[in-house]
Amino acid sequence: MVWQPGRTDWPDRTVTVVVWLTALTVTGVFLWIVGDVLRHGLSGLSWGFLIEGPRDTGRAGGIGPMIVSTLLVLGVCLAVSVPIGVGTAVWLAEFARGGGLFGRLVRWSLDVLAGVPSIVFGLFGNALFCIYLGMGFSILSGGLTLACMVLPLLIRSCEAGLRAVPDDYRKAATALGLSRSAVLWRILLPAATPGLVVGLVLGIGRALGETAALLFTSGYVDRMPGSLMDSGRTLSVHIYDLAMNVPGGQNRAYATAIVLISLLLIVNVLTSHLADRWLHRRITRT
Amino acid sequence: MNAQNTTEVIRPWAQRGPCCETSETCIEVQNLSVHYHGKQALGGVDLTIPRGCITAVVGPSGCGKSTFLNCLNRMTDMIPGCRVAGSVRLMGQDITQSDTDLISLRRRVGMIFQKPNPFPLSIRKNLTFALKHHGMKRRSDRDEAAKNALRSVGLWEEVKDRLDAPALELSGGQQQRLCLARALVLKPQVLLLDEPSSSLDPVASGVVEDLISQLRGRYTLVIVTHNLAQARRIADHVAVFWTRNGSGQLIETGSVSQVFDSPRHELTATYISGLRG
Ligand SMILES: Nc1ncnc2c1ncn2[C@@H]1O[C@H](COP(=O)(O)OP(=O)(O)OP(=O)(O)O)[C@@H](O)[C@H]1O
Ligand SMILES: [Mg+2]
Numbered sequence: 001m002v003w004q005p006g007r008t009d010w011p012d013r014t015v016t017v018v019v020w021l022t023a024l025t026v027t028g029v030f031l032w033i034v035g036d037v038l039r040h041g042l043s044g045l046s047w048g049f050l051i052e053g054p055r056d057t058g059r060a061g062g063i064g065p066m067i068v069s070t071l072l073v074l075g076v077c078l079a080v081s082v083p084i085g086v087g088t089a090v091w092l093a094e095f096a097r098g099g100g101l102f103g104r105l106v107r108w109s110l111d112v113l114a115g116v117p118s119i120v121f122g123l124f125g126n127a128l129f130c131i132y133l134g135m136g137f138s139i140l141s142g143g144l145t146l147a148c149m150v151l152p153l154l155i156r157s158c159e160a161g162l163r164a165v166p167d168d169y170r171k172a173a174t175a176l177g178l179s180r181s182a183v184l185w186r187i188l189l190p191a192a193t194p195g196l197v198v199g200l201v202l203g204i205g206r207a208l209g210e211t212a213a214l215l216f217t218s219g220y221v222d223r224m225p226g227s228l229m230d231s232g233r234t235l236s237v238h239i240y241d242l243a244m245n246v247p248g249g250q251n252r253a254y255a256t257a258i259v260l261i262s263l264l265l266i267v268n269v270l271t272s273h274l275a276d277r278w279l280h281r282r283i284t285r286t
Numbered sequence: 287m288n289a290q291n292t293t294e295v296i297r298p299w300a301q302r303g304p305c306c307e308t309s310e311t312c313i314e315v316q317n318l319s320v321h322y323h324g325k326q327a328l329g330g331v332d333l334t335i336p337r338g339c340i341t342a343v344v345g346p347s348g349c350g351k352s353t354f355l356n357c358l359n360r361m362t363d364m365i366p367g368c369r370v371a372g373s374v375r376l377m378g379q380d381i382t383q384s385d386t387d388l389i390s391l392r393r394r395v396g397m398i399f400q401k402p403n404p405f406p407l408s409i410r411k412n413l414t415f416a417l418k419h420h421g422m423k424r425r426s427d428r429d430e431a432a433k434n435a436l437r438s439v440g441l442w443e444e445v446k447d448r449l450d451a452p453a454l455e456l457s458g459g460q461q462q463r464l465c466l467a468r469a470l471v472l473k474p475q476v477l478l479l480d481e482p483s484s485s486l487d488p489v490a491s492g493v494v495e496d497l498i499s500q501l502r503g504r505y506t507l508v509i510v511t512h513n514l515a516q517a518r519r520i521a522d523h524v525a526v527f528w529t530r531n532g533s534g535q536l537i538e539t540g541s542v543s544q545v546f547d548s549p550r551h552e553l554t555a556t557y558i559s560g561l562r563g
Contacts, residue, residue: 177390
């Protein structure tokens with residue numbers, strides 16, 4: 001068969017048109033959402049909005065306490081989930097490679113957990129952290145609940161990252177008499193950073209967007225939290241509240257959404273940057 | 287020596303390193319057998335590897351050559367489902383015991399793989415990483431050792447201006463020489479080479495081969511190769527493995543001239559007739 005340029009048959013042309021259309025649709029929907037949020041929200045943005053506390057149930061004032069609460073909840077969530085997540089991923093990828101019964105069980109439970117609706121995590125977190133462990137409605141309870149929620153994502157993508165590292169490195173290192181921990185720390189984890197970052201980005205996205213699980217773990221008190229044991233209202237919960245319970249809160253909800261999206265972007269960029277700096281750079285540069 | 291003469295004919299430019307001392311035994315293998323998941327892959331191997339010599343391990347695919355090599359530095363411990371029986375003595379010490387210090391064993395017995403596998407680190411770090419880990423504290427000492435290792439594989443001039451560039455930017459042949467340097471920097475007594483030049487182009491392969499033959503006398507080398515001409519060019523001793531009754535066995539061993547010029551086993555004769563052709 002000879003390839004003739006300029007003469008495409010109709011299945012080819014249909015496919016071309018269809019893929020272009022889908023790509024355009026996706027881009028269009030995305031731009032529409034962003035445009036809509038910006039159009040409604042930009043007018044509400046100001047320096048005062050970012051640092052002041054809310055007044056008149058959020059119709060006036062700002063979202064300072066919510067930004068602080070959000071960052072604290074996220075901080076607790078990551079501080080707990082990253083070490084546990086990386087540890088479990090290392091165990092799964094390096095110590096339970098063969099797929100023994102226990103390893104398979106752990107993987108299977110993680111995959112099920114990853115799909116569990118957040119409201120169920122909320123119920124669980126409320127029962128365990130707030131009531132049983134006596135932490136009450138607090139930023140700590142919320143952060144820990146979110147940690148349980150993002151752990152499956154984090155573990156599975158970090159494990160995938162580790163598995164993608166060629167076996168050649170492990171063999172070479174063993175043959176040089178290097179210990180397992182040295183290889184793990186200096187070679188395998190740095191080489192697996194891309195997988196870890198994917199997990200972090202997904203996890204942070206899920207954590208920042210969470211409302212259901214937080215409503216009955218960290219609560220919705222809109223005061224500035226004094227400690228991790230205080231209740232705190234995150235940005236997502238605030239948006240939910242403004243949109244559903246506060247007549248006339250619509251524009252404030254949009255403005256808060258802009259802040260939330262910006263925060264998401266900043267945290268993600270920061271995460272990738274730090275992961276790259278601490279881990280990946282070790283192997284790509286001296 | 288007869289073998290020496292043939293080498294000159296086939297490859298007059300090849301430099302043979304210093305001669306080996308054949309009197310002393312470096313590794314003594316007795317009744318070695320290996321099972322993978324209960325299935326025998328290697329059985330009843332008895333072999334003496336003389337110190338300072340190059341011993342070539344040859345045989346058809348799947349006859350257990352790599353398996354045999356992996357027993358000599360206990361890489362077999364890493365392979366799931368692999369069970370080793372029999373004894374392997376390195377300078378008189380049985381290394382198959384469970385209390386063997388694997389770290390020091392692997393420092394004494396280096397290994398080079400078929401596919402060059404430098405770490406995704408800089409050229410310098412590939413060489414200094416293990417030194418640092420094994421306790422060489424001073425940076426200047428490590429750099430000096432790295433430099434000497436690079437010199438000994440003829441890579442120094444090629445990379446001295448870019449020691450901090452990623453090792454994966456090197457060509458395949460350079461990467462394999464870097465791997466050789468990485469093993470040499472630990473000052474091993476034995477080097478195990480599993481088809482070290484088979485993934486390289488002819489020129490790079492020749493360079494690596496010449497390097498290996500120059501290591502004779504200073505190290506004990508065991509090289510697995512599919513290239514019989516190469517075995518004949520560089521080895522002092524040859525061990526021929528064969529698959530019989532579903533398991534690998536050692537069917538013949540001897541000096542290069544014995545095995546290639548007057549093989550005792552008819553399978554060996556047929557096998558090397560490929561070379562005589
Ligand atoms: N990890 C493993 N698990 C199970 N069986 C294995 C494993 N490695 C090797 N074997 C089996 O052991 C036998 C010997 O394999 P080995 O790799 O030692 O052969 P080889 O002589 O090195 O072959 P080649 O020349 O192709 O490299 C083969 O039948 C192979 O299928
Ligand atoms: Mg092999």
